[in-house]
Amino acid sequence: MLLASGCTPFRADVPSGPAVSEQSSASQQGVGAVIAQQALAQVGAPYRYGGADPVRGFDCSGLVSYAHSREGIDVPRTAAAQFAVARKVDPDSLRAGDLVFFRLVPGNRAVTHVGIYTGQRRFVHAPQTGRNVGEASLDDPYYRERFAGAGRLFPDGSGAGPRLKSTPR
Secondary structure (H helix, E strand, O other), rough: OOHHOOOOOOOOOOOOOOOOOOOOOOOOOOHHHHHHHHOOOOOEEEEEEOOOEEEOOEEEHHHHHHHOOOOOOOOOHHHHHHHEEEOOOOOOOOOOOOOEHHEEEEEEEEOEEEEEEEEEEEEEEEEOOOOOEEEEEEEOHHHHHHHHEEOOOOOOOOOOOOOOOOOOO
């Protein structure tokens, strides 16, 4: 049940890195950069299991869903489902707004955590109960050892990407 509802809660002793906002590099523009900025704007918001809004709080997949929805992009609600539908991205080719996925449950191959890449090997995520949305580094040994892959849910060009939400006429 826990895995199907969103993100797996983290251990209390796991660092999530400083909650310092960084701008995406100038070369990272477009929808992905806007999604990354949406995520960065939520730094400091409370963690809430199953949460997907800045008032009540976020879990990891709720933060991804929220940031993408602000750009009209409809994405699945759980980290595992987001991983399943994301177009795979080479970790050496990450762009702002791409997603980084992790397997946090020892001995389990399921993807249980997701963050939004912001550039400079950093990502924004909703780490765990009792901690606020913040940034972390892909170079942190904890995340490096649990890295499952990277993907993109925003369109690269015409015909690419997940289904866009319809706007009322």
